[in-house]
Amino acid sequence: MRPLIAGNWKMNGTGEALPRIAALAESLKAEPARADVLICAPFTLVSRAVATVAGRIPIGGQDCHPLPSGAFTGDISAEMLQDAGAVSVIVGHSERRQYHHETDELVAAKAEAAWRAGLTAIICIGETEAQRDAGHADKVVRRQIMASVPPAARPANTAIAYEPIWAIGTGRTPSLADIAAMHAVIRNTVENRCGGEGRGIRLLYGGSVNPANARDILSLPDVDGALVGGASLKAEDFLAIIHAVPRDL
Ligand code: PEP
Numbered sequence: 001m002r003p004l005i006a007g008n009w010k011m012n013g014t015g016e017a018l019p020r021i022a023a024l025a026e027s028l029k030a031e032p033a034r035a036d037v038l039i040c041a042p043f044t045l046v047s048r049a050v051a052t053v054a055g056r057i058p059i060g061g062q063d064c065h066p067l068p069s070g071a072f073t074g075d076i077s078a079e080m081l082q083d084a085g086a087v088s089v090i091v092g093h094s095e096r097r098q099y100h101h102e103t104d105e106l107v108a109a110k111a112e113a114a115w116r117a118g119l120t121a122i123i124c125i126g127e128t129e130a131q132r133d134a135g136h137a138d139k140v141v142r143r144q145i146m147a148s149v150p151p152a153a154r155p156a157n158t159a160i161a162y163e164p165i166w167a168i169g170t171g172r173t174p175s176l177a178d179i180a181a182m183h184a185v186i187r188n189t190v191e192n193r194c195g196g197e198g199r200g201i202r203l204l205y206g207g208s209v210n211p212a213n214a215r216d217i218l219s220l221p222d223v224d225g226a227l228v229g230g231a232s233l234k235a236e237d238f239l240a241i242i243h244a245v246p247r248d249l
Contacts, residue, residue, distance in 0.1 A: 003035040003218065004159055004202050004225035005242045006122060007232025008062060008090060013045055018052045020235045025056040027239055035225060035245045039232070040090050040122075043076050050085030060088035060122070063096055066109035068116070078110075078117035088120040090227075092148055094165045097124075104147030112150055115157050122159045122204070122227065123149055125186075129166035137164070138185050145189045153193070155200035161227040162186055167207025169230055176216055179205055183222035211240035219246050 009017075021039060028037065040060040041049045049059045061084075065075040081089055091114060092107030107123065114121035125144040127137040141162065149160060162182055167173050174182070183203050191198035205217055206227030217223060225245075231237040 001155075001200060001202060001224050003245050004038060004204060005033070005035045005238075005245065006038040006040060006060070006088075006090075006159075006161075006204065006225065006227050007238055008040045008093070008206075008227055008229045009042060009045075009233060010062065010095070010229060011042060012233055013042055015045070015048065017045065018048055021049050021057065022052050024235050024239065025053045027235070028242070029056065031243065033242045033245070034247065035242060037242055038088055040088070043081075043084075046081065046086050047084040058087045059085060060090065060119075061086045062090045062093065064089050064091065064110055064113055064117075064119075066106065066113045068113070078113040078119055082117040082119055086119060088122060089114045090122045090124060090161075092124045094124060094126055094163060094168060098165075104144055107148040108150050111148070111153070111158065115152070120157055120159065121153075122161055123153075124161045124163050124206070124227070125149075126161075126163040126165050126168075126207070129164075132164065132166065137182065141182065141186060142189045145186065145193055149190065149193055151194055153190070153201060154197050155202070159202040159204055159225070160186065160190060161204040161206045163206035163227060169208070171208050173208045173213060173217070176220060179217060179223065180220045183220065187222045209241060211237050211244065214241040214244035215246065218244055 061081040064078040091110040111121040127140040202224035
């Protein structure tokens with residue numbers, strides 16, 4: 001399985017950031033990645049980012065509406081993202097679940113919308129700190145998978161990002177043992193949900209991945225890549241994370 005290192009720029013970046021993407025593409029030409037690389041840019045940058053990298057780095061979006069079009073002011077459909085040149089979209093990020101009250105059912109509908117438009121869905125799941133402290137992390141994550149990953153998820157159309165909410169943007173990460181244990185739970189649950197095909201779906205870890213911890217995290221079993229927020233905004237750090245993919249993955 002070829003790992004995936006995806007950057008989530010969140011609500012950061014204007015046209016001034018495009019040279020950063022161009023520089024990243026140049027660096028990857030000089031030293032090719034041992035992973036697939038993706039940048040999930042703000043909507044306003046998607047088509048310009050696509051033009052800037054001219055197919056060298058795939059570009060994704062960060063959210064989509066479940067429907068292809070309609071009276072939904074301010075929303076963007078998966079078809080619109082595809083039209084702008086995106087190949088992928090994040091759905092169910094914890095910031096969407098928290099600030100926009102997105103439910104598992106809505107997240108599943110968004111994943112299906114992504115597929116309908118020919119995009120890969122990166123479906124995010126992860127527990128809060130209180131849920132982990134109460135010993136409920138496994139149960140919460142299993143429930144999220146059963147409700148927000150449609151059974152038709154396949155390796156070619158889906159990646160699942162495990163992002164413990166308390167680790168996002170905080171500089172704190174679970175122990176390596178905890179990440180490995182959770183990814184084993186996720187693999188097992190995804191296989192239950194999607195059948196044998198679930199074995200090939202990439203499971204990304206996300207939450208304060210940085211150049212210093214990336215190699216250890218990416219070396220864990222059933223960690224098939226990373227979803228990187230803050231560190232993806234600095235080309236140097238993102239490159240270091242990309243090149244931290246172990247040779248023998
Ligand atoms: C994210 O928002 O998906 C994320 C993982 O953020 P960070 O890497 O900054 O913790």
